[in-house]
Amino acid sequence: REFIDGCWRLAFLDDMVCRHELDGVVIKGEPIVFPPKKESIPYRYKLFLEMYGEDTAEVWKKAYNKTWKRAKALRGK
Incomplete structure (x- = not known):
């Protein structure tokens, strides 16, 4: 559930x-x-399920943290 x-x-x-x-x-x-977010976000969700579904929790967390840092940096702009 946490992964989903x-x-x-x-x-x-x-x-x-x-x-x-x-x-x-x-x-x-x-x-x-x-595309509209209502199409883009579900598409990305499915893509990430496929991309990281068989990876370790460590690989997943690294990818998530990298994106989180990019998003956090945007807040300061």
């Missing part, structure tokens, strides 16, 4: 960080456009 809840939190944090870091970025003349 953590994947939801990670999906939310990752979505927030990516939207902030990539807002206004243009690649090859095309602006980056995000």
Whole structure:
């Protein structure tokens, strides 16, 4: 249960960080456009379940903490 809840939190944090870091970025003349959060966050959740489902708790915590630090740094901006 902790892992499932953590994947939801990670999906939310990752979505927030990516939207902030990539807002206004243009690649090859095309602006980056995000889907609505109601689509993006569940997609990220499923992705993280697949990505980390077979990893150790240590690997999972490291990935989560890295994203948490990025999100926390955005608060100060």
